[in-house]
Amino acid sequence: MKTIFSYLKPYKWLVIAALFFMLVELSVELIQPLLIAVIIDDGIVAGDQSSIIFWGSIMLVLSIVAFFAGIINTFIASHAVQSYGYDIRQALFRQVQSFTMTTFLKFPTSSLITRLTSDVTITQNLIFMGLRIMLRAPLLVVGSIIMSFFVHPKLALYLVIGAPFLLVFLYLMSRKGLTLFSKVQKSVDSVTRKIQENLQAVRLIKAYLRGDFESSRFGKVADILKVDNVKAFRIMELILPVLLFVMNVSLMAVLWFGAKEIQTGGAQIGELVAIVNYAMRMTGAFSMFSFIIIFFSRAKSSSERMEEVLLVEDGIENIDSQIVENPSSIGKLEFQNVSFTYPETLNPVLQDVSFIVKPGSKLAVMGATGSGKSTLLNLIPRFFDATEGRILVNEKEVQQWSLKELRQVIGLVPQQSILFTGSIEENLGWGDSMATEELLKEAAKQAQIHNSIEQFPDQYDTRVGQKGVNLSGGQKQRLSIARALVRKPEILLFDDSTSALDVATENALWEALEGENATMLVITQKIRTAKGADQILLLEEGQVSAYGTHDELMKNSPLYREIAESQQEVDEQDELHS
Incomplete structure (x- = not known):
């Protein structure tokens, strides 16, 4: 949690101010029982009306001070917490933006959304409650015990008789709560992922009438979240009854032995009332402990999840590394024996791929689904780094470019x-x-x-x-x-990005781009598109099956010839039907 709360440092003076006004409010609350004892013993019992008015007026003034201290504390705490939330969301978002694609794939999208939304909100709530109530509750308990010993040490002992048991009990419950609420947050991720998936596929779900089926699937993950939440809160709900039971036993002991002390002259009525008042305040503070543990457990789980994102170091893109100076061949692209295997997989997607694209020329990349076409394009702007071999842009290895400079010379048209x-x-x-x-x-x-x-x-x-x-x-x-x-850009990458265009529009597009001074790589499934390229690269299971012009591939590549003939048959059938 250290990393997460470090984002409060810019607002340390606001935090200090909020804590100061919280302590003012707390001090008034701890002084009031003493004043009540004085009013009872020196005023009511002694029959001194002026003493009642004097001390009563002081209590009224202090209450007004506490009232305004509470309002100011809330205002300052709200400002500090909202500013903190803004800063940490910005930091998380910037960190995600700097992830390499390899790192990005390690975090499910739904999990990242949850970390930037509900996890931040949970830590905000913890900090606000800490500045407003959570710190006040344990301080009120400690302060009440200290003031009780100041009023009457013997009676105060009965208030703390159950303290060792309560400390052990609260420690164990907080450990249990942390485990349970970590599981809850993972269930929230699953629900978010299911919602995101369904919203993205809403047209498909409606078209296939799968609404009921998807509702059933969502019900299962939502039920897991419900069960995890119920289990967590059920355990947490044990805290309050145990705390109240121990405190009520202590209060009964105070009343029992306090009455005897009054009878023997060992204590005054006002002192007993003050001790009872402190006991009631401690009971009220203890009733907050279950909520404190719940808030703390959830916030600790959320902070660990956010720290997991913020502390990523190895998988971060360095946008401003070495900059290429005076490139000699504008738009030239070259692959030299390039192989690539995705992280945490065994089978290579590309194997020993080599080709050269001259400046201003067009290369068409063809191949069956899963042959590595899109992966090949992703290596050029360094979304991933090649496992083996070299990729050169303008006769410089892509690793020698800064990512900023490299991607500024590239125009990408994604498949989707x-x-x-x-x-x-x-x-x-x-x-x-x-x-x-x-x-x-x-x-x-x-x-x-x-x-x-x-x-x-x-x-x-x-x-x-x-x-x-x-x-x-x-x-x-x-x-x-x-x-x-x-x-x-100097290099244009088209990842099968003309699939929705009709023949006339696509032809007009390529004609318009003939005057564009850019090197083009075009992933396509259409032979008629490949014909217009200067060179054609045919991939088969990640390897170069053929490389050359359309005419050369028609002569030398059985696979390319098979694709061309199948598409020609389809085109002829379309013409007959039209």
Whole structure:
């Protein structure tokens, strides 16, 4: 928890101020029983009306002071906690953004969401309750015991007779609570993951009428969360009855022996009332201990989960490492005997892959599903590092580039078109925040999406719904392509990103990109797209099956020829049906 609470350091003076006003409030509460004892013994029993008025007035003034101290404490604590929550969420988000893809894959998305949301909230609640109530409760218990010994040492002994048992009991319950609430947070992750999965696949669920089935699956993980929560809170609920039982026994002992002391003249009525008052305050404070243990157990579990993210060091991208100076071949790309195996797996995805793409030329990458095409593209911007071999951009190994410089020369169009909530203009400008309106429109025209945008009522100010829900698949792909073109990159990577385009639109797209001064790698399943490339790389089970032009592969590669003939048959059948 040390790392998590270190984010409170910028607000240490606010924390100190909050604790000061909490102590003022606590001091008044501890002084009041003494004043009550004085009013009873020196005022009521002695029949001194002026003493009652004097000490009563002091109690009233102190109560007003405690009232305002409590309000100020709450205000300051709220400000400190909300500022802390903002800082730690920012830190977690920045840390996740800096993860390498290998590190990112170690954390389920749902778990990261939970850590940035509910886990932060839980620690915020702990800190606020600590500044407002949680520290006050144990201090009230300790203070009441000390003041009781000050009032009447003999009677005070009966208040602390059960203290050793309570200390051991609370320690054991806190250890148990930590284990149980760690399990609860993992169950929360499972529920979040199931919700996220279903929201992403809502169209598919509706299309296949699987709502009831998915509701049943969700019910199972929700039931696990319920059972874990019930078990945790059931154990925690044992705390309060045990504490109250021990305190009530102590209180009965105080009353029993206090009455005898009064009869023998060993104590005054006011002293007994003061001791009883302290006992009642201790009982009230002890009733908070079950909540304190629950809050602390959940917060400790949450803080450990957040620290797991914040303390990652090995899997962090160094954006500003060595910078390449004066690249000699703008846009040249070369793979030299590259192999790659995903972490924690045994079978290589790519094996001994070699090819060269000259500046300004286009390479089409083909192969069956699982042949390693997307993995090959992911190695270029260093989402992953090759297990063996060398990858060179502009005749420099990618490891010699800073990630910032390397990725600035690359434009990526992913297989799944990802758009962000905002306007079309904002989505296009996401590729380059400094791009002018003319540049955005130029990229949109190249991507064959400008005319479609112009037909929208708000044109480039049209709002894009969540994940582009109000756009067709082809429109999302073209916007994604335009976003990459806005960057004016030296290398363009297309990961099967024209699959939703019709033949005429795709042909127009490639014609528009012929004048683009960029090296292109195009993953495609279409022979007609591959024909337009300068070179074709055919992968089979992670190895290079063939490499060359369309005509060369038609002559020398049986696999490529088989793919071409099968697609030709499909095209001929489509023409007959049309």
